[in-house]
Amino acid sequence: MEVRTERIPSRQRQGVCLSALGAAAPRTIPVLAGYFVLGLGYGIYVESLGLPVWLPMLMGTVVYGGSLEFVLASLLLGAFSPLSAFLMALMIQARHLFYGLAMLERYKGYGWRSAYMIFAMSDETFSITCSAQPPEGVDRGWFMFFITLLDQLYWVLSAGLGAVVGSVLPFSTEGVDFVMTAMFTVIFLNQWEKDPQHYSALIGVAAPLACLALFGPGSFLLPSMGCILVLLLVLRRPIEAAEAQNQPKKQEVDP
Amino acid sequence: MTAVQMGLTVAVCAAATMITRFLPFLIFSGKDRQPPEAVQYLGRVLPAAIFGMLVVYCLKNVTPFEGSRGIPEALALLATVALHKWKHQTLLSIAGGTLCYVLLVQLVF
Numbered sequence: 001m002e003v004r005t006e007r008i009p010s011r012q013r014q015g016v017c018l019s020a021l022g023a024a025a026p027r028t029i030p031v032l033a034g035y036f037v038l039g040l041g042y043g044i045y046v047e048s049l050g051l052p053v054w055l056p057m058l059m060g061t062v063v064y065g066g067s068l069e070f071v072l073a074s075l076l077l078g079a080f081s082p083l084s085a086f087l088m089a090l091m092i093q094a095r096h097l098f099y100g101l102a103m104l105e106r107y108k109g110y111g112w113r114s115a116y117m118i119f120a121m122s123d124e125t126f127s128i129t130c131s132a133q134p135p136e137g138v139d140r141g142w143f144m145f146f147i148t149l150l151d152q153l154y155w156v157l158s159a160g161l162g163a164v165v166g167s168v169l170p171f172s173t174e175g176v177d178f179v180m181t182a183m184f185t186v187i188f189l190n191q192w193e194k195d196p197q198h199y200s201a202l203i204g205v206a207a208p209l210a211c212l213a214l215f216g217p218g219s220f221l222l223p224s225m226g227c228i229l230v231l232l233l234v235l236r237r238p239i240e241a242a243e244a245q246n247q248p249k250k251q252e253v254d255p
Numbered sequence: 256m257t258a259v260q261m262g263l264t265v266a267v268c269a270a271a272t273m274i275t276r277f278l279p280f281l282i283f284s285g286k287d288r289q290p291p292e293a294v295q296y297l298g299r300v301l302p303a304a305i306f307g308m309l310v311v312y313c314l315k316n317v318t319p320f321e322g323s324r325g326i327p328e329a330l331a332l333l334a335t336v337a338l339h340k341w342k343h344q345t346l347l348s349i350a351g352g353t354l355c356y357v358l359l360v361q362l363v364f
Binding site for chain 2: 076080178228
């Protein structure tokens with residue numbers, strides 16, 4: 001892979017890094033606030049399940065995807081089912097495919113930094129790096145690299161802090177596990193407002209409910225994912241028609 | 256689950272995540288950049304369905320006919336939705352809903 005940074009003396013290179021770090025840090029402040037609160041909650045949550053204190057940081061490092069990490073922690077309490085975990089992870093993280101498509105050009109050509117930026121893509125990092133322009137004279141590769149690195153550090157450290165805090169809290173953490181339910185509910189509501197049609201959201205609730213009634217809580221995930229995919233593909237025509245019908249309205253509001 | 260099984264489960268989830276992150280760069284870098292229509296369609300409609308499923312997943316162990324009959328869950332869910340409709344602050348809604356549930360299960364039910 002061709003690397004965009006030229007070979008430069010190490011002191012000069014240090015300057016390039018530092019100025020990129022200086023430019024990147026302020027852009028990540030909103031992410032710091034969000035990750036701190038959510039990461040803390042995530043750490044406390046995992047600890048409250050009785051899992052090891054270091055686990056949130058480990059998952060934050062190797063998986064690094066908030067939604068999946070919450071689900072993964074709860075999967076670790078159930079029966080061993082790697083296929084179910086694998087498909088669940090694919091479904092939850094599928095949106096990254098589209099982040100990648102959007103970043104094909106931007107993330108190309110920075111060598112190991114490209115690899116890291118792709119490895120540590122998150123919703124929040126994507127939302128900054130896909131829009132933020134580095135100030136003039138600041139190296140774009142290092143700028144995007146530091147945004148990615150800082151965001152992941154915020155998440156991992158907050159999760160670790162949460163786990164430690166959870167283990168020493170003087171009061172009971174019973175019920176803290178609802179943080180996962182609340183988080184997915186809010187994301188669901190946000191998605192509902194963004195979508196021009198609601199069939200897919202309704203399928204996403206109805207199909208798993210039916211599968212839960214049929215198969216029970218231990219084994220309803222795989223059939224749920226199957227049903228959702230099949231229904232979405234079978235109903236593609238009406239759903240796309242509903243999308244098209246509601247699209248113009250949105251454009252009228254948007255000047 | 257044994258420690259080895261836990262490690263494998265984490266590894267499997269990490270691998271699936273890396274597939275979703277690296278795949279576009281492996282297959283689409285270069286010439287033909289548009290993914291198939293069906294994939295684009297799923298990209299638009301899948302998120303809402305997945306997060307709906309995850310809400311159901313979170314509530315999978317609620318027993319409507321025994322114990323607390325899912326009343327604390329229902330109330331906390333209601334509080335989360337109401338708070339979100341009112342203030343529209345993602346973190347506030349999550350924190351408020353969780354606090355509501357913690358108070359309900361520790362003090363009331």
